[in-house]
Amino acid sequence: MQGVTGSSPVSPTISLPRTARITKPQGVCAGMTLLELARKEGKAKVAIAARVDGVVMDLARPLSDGAKVEWVLPADPDGVEILRHSTAHVMAAAVKELFPEALITIGPAIENGFYYDFDVETPFTPEDLVRIEERMREIVKADHPFVREEATKEQARVLFPGEPYKEELLADIPDETVSLYRMGNFLDLCRGPHVPGTGRVGAFHLMNTAGAYWRGDSKNKMLTRIYGIAFASKKELDEHLRILEEIKKRDHRKIGRELDLFSVTDEIGPGLILWHPKGSVVRRVMEDFWREEHAKAGYDLVFSPHIARLELWRISGHTDFYRQAMFSPIDIEGQEYQLKPMNCPFHIQIYKSRMRSYRDLPIRYAELGTVYRYEPSGTLHGLLRVRGFTQDDAHLFLRPDQLDDEIFTLLDFTLFVLRAFGFERYDIYLSTRPEKYAGTLEHWDLAENALRKALERKGIPFEIDPGEGVFYGPKIDIKIKDMLGRSWQCSTIQVDFNNPERFDATYVADDGTPRRAIMIHRALMGSLERFFGVLVEHYAGAFPVWLAPVQADVVPVTEKQNAFAREVVAALRAGGFRAEGDYRNEKLGYKIRESQVNKVPYALVVGEREAEAQNVSPRRRGGEQLPPMPIEAFIERLRGEAVNRTE
RNA sequence: GCCGGCGUAGCUCAGUGGUAGAGCAGCUGAUUCGUAAUCAGCAGGUCGUCGGUUCAAUCCCGACCGCCGGCUCCA
Numbered sequence: 001m002q003g004v005t006g007s008s009p010v011s012p013t014i015s016l017p018r019t020a021r022i023t024k025p026q027g028v029c030a031g032m033t034l035l036e037l038a039r040k041e042g043k044a045k046v047a048i049a050a051r052v053d054g055v056v057m058d059l060a061r062p063l064s065d066g067a068k069v070e071w072v073l074p075a076d077p078d079g080v081e082i083l084r085h086s087t088a089h090v091m092a093a094a095v096k097e098l099f100p101e102a103l104i105t106i107g108p109a110i111e112n113g114f115y116y117d118f119d120v121e122t123p124f125t126p127e128d129l130v131r132i133e134e135r136m137r138e139i140v141k142a143d144h145p146f147v148r149e150e151a152t153k154e155q156a157r158v159l160f161p162g163e164p165y166k167e168e169l170l171a172d173i174p175d176e177t178v179s180l181y182r183m184g185n186f187l188d189l190c191r192g193p194h195v196p197g198t199g200r201v202g203a204f205h206l207m208n209t210a211g212a213y214w215r216g217d218s219k220n221k222m223l224t225r226i227y228g229i230a231f232a233s234k235k236e237l238d239e240h241l242r243i244l245e246e247i248k249k250r251d252h253r254k255i256g257r258e259l260d261l262f263s264v265t266d267e268i269g270p271g272l273i274l275w276h277p278k279g280s281v282v283r284r285v286m287e288d289f290w291r292e293e294h295a296k297a298g299y300d301l302v303f304s305p306h307i308a309r310l311e312l313w314r315i316s317g318h319t320d321f322y323r324q325a326m327f328s329p330i331d332i333e334g335q336e337y338q339l340k341p342m343n344c345p346f347h348i349q350i351y352k353s354r355m356r357s358y359r360d361l362p363i364r365y366a367e368l369g370t371v372y373r374y375e376p377s378g379t380l381h382g383l384l385r386v387r388g389f390t391q392d393d394a395h396l397f398l399r400p401d402q403l404d405d406e407i408f409t410l411l412d413f414t415l416f417v418l419r420a421f422g423f424e425r426y427d428i429y430l431s432t433r434p435e436k437y438a439g440t441l442e443h444w445d446l447a448e449n450a451l452r453k454a455l456e457r458k459g460i461p462f463e464i465d466p467g468e469g470v471f472y473g474p475k476i477d478i479k480i481k482d483m484l485g486r487s488w489q490c491s492t493i494q495v496d497f498n499n500p501e502r503f504d505a506t507y508v509a510d511d512g513t514p515r516r517a518i519m520i521h522r523a524l525m526g527s528l529e530r531f532f533g534v535l536v537e538h539y540a541g542a543f544p545v546w547l548a549p550v551q552a553d554v555v556p557v558t559e560k561q562n563a564f565a566r567e568v569v570a571a572l573r574a575g576g577f578r579a580e581g582d583y584r585n586e587k588l589g590y591k592i593r594e595s596q597v598n599k600v601p602y603a604l605v606v607g608e609r610e611a612e613a614q615n616v617s618p619r620r621r622g623g624e625q626l627p628p629m630p631i632e633a634f635i636e637r638l639r640g641e642a643v644n645r646t647e
Numbered sequence: 648g649c650c651g652g653c654g655u656a657g658c659u660c661a662g663u664g665g666u667a668g669a670g671c672a673g674c675u676g677a678u679u680c681g682u683a684a685u686c687a688g689c690a691g692g693u694c695g696u697c698g699g700u701u702c703a704a705u706c707c708c709g710a711c712c713g714c715c716g717g718c719u720c721c722a
Contacts, residue, residue: 123651210717211650218719222650225717257658266695266713322722324648342722371722376648377713379720470722494722521722558679585679593683607681619682 035059047071048195058193074232084109086195087204087230092116093186094135105165113229123224129206143199144184203237204230252536253382271380271387278549299366304346310336312345321471343369347395348503356507366394383533390528396520407454417524425481431468443497448474472498482538490526542599545641553595554581557607564611575635
């Protein structure tokens, strides 16, 4: 993929026309099945299910009089889900035939695909997947009907001999009657609905195997999961595979190496990032922007140490909730010190370093604070999940009457910062009280309401993420969407009544009495490492001018222009820009290509003609040719783009 | 941390029970060139680490380290 500039976003999903038709059968239709109605209407070939009075069901179900029927086609979102779910059943059937000893568990449709978890002695190999897929194609070709059956739980139990997982699932179903789906010799406990027959299963492909805990609980047995993808048409499947390729090309780990942005090496340790000069430029620009904007927004910028007495985290409660995710304490002269996993206690101590008046509030301390967390080895992932990272952290100390406005303002500020980095699309979540929490219900309700009110006042849609709050308070999470429509959690705004209490953070009210302050914890980019990784993937390494590690490559046509090229580089640098000259003994095309591959926004060609006229001939990343212009004119152009943070 | 896969030159990857190759990158030389790769030569690896099997291990086995895909987790 060439420079991202100007190219349209790649959609992660494709939408085909879904001409679901609504029909209101008269009395004559009553008593027939949906499939019969479909035949009558000429929809039997296209419909795979029906929405009857809003409920999706199999075509084999009988039609009730006066029902509102809508045909569900494969391209309908519900249709795709049914398709995938049915494909999962086909896969399970194939596995059972090839590996009779495999125990079946569950196999739902998921975004872009499906999976089925099996309990097997030895996990499937890639060769097994090929065989399974072949068998699946045979099953599809045979077009076995999916037959829905109903049974009492008692009856059903007998139907799954030697299948302990099905038994466990049955035991957990509250209803007395359960539905089962029979397809060929394969029977599964299933809510449905399904396609009428396996012949209707669309284009599919088995992707990979993975371990997955039974019921998603790490205390349970590890099962073998097979992931597959399925679409209504081959075209969509191919498009999906193409997007997967695109995602691979944009992988920040790959681009990070290619563009020499960062590395993580065995010698230093997993999850610990080395920022190379080029990556460091981007980070410095990010940080400079951040500091400037925070100063403007009324924040005080502070610094704090990397270790502190463990006692701090005992007080904050983090040792109770996160000790296993903290590095081991360090013994210093008999005292336990802790590599800091977060910054809040430091900012609280700064707050507490003197008496605070109600007039002083709000106080906003911001810090690019580097923290260390002992993330499990299996979760580390490039820049996106690391063990040492820098948070763009801030802690706000407020009076109760300031809470609502502050959150409201903060939301604006957050969205402004995200927009500056090119993120216009996001999903917002309000995470509420978790099962294990600290503090009082009263405070939790206050905090949740404050967050909710701010979101409602702002008028932006949000979803509730029940039980996903932090132990000390609820939070608003903003998940940004990148160029490929993928979501990344970066920004978080957390209201905390708990820590001010634990650390006794107070202010003197207008009546002279001490009052408890309220805290907001917030990070906008979240972690600089992670945000940078997302940026790399968002722009596919082709950073806009203001962020680009090198903004212009100066490319002399022959060595005769090297002296002039050096002048151009010097002029650009004097103008505050990042420019490099390519004085190597190579042909112009070679240097242009190199500049393009390095995703430098501009290549400035200087040959005999330019040297004579004191011009540069800019070529934009991507190939667009600009007319020759004086150096100053180009610098003005660049300045404009950098200030606007466009291009 | 758990399940599976993988680890050969800086990068991308071939390869074999008898101590290793290609392309790109690098270096040297020639070429002085107008918008995505000029030509030639050279150099580069105790085949992740440690142990075992074997006359012989990069190859087979084991442990460890790391990476990749998931699961769990993410203050």
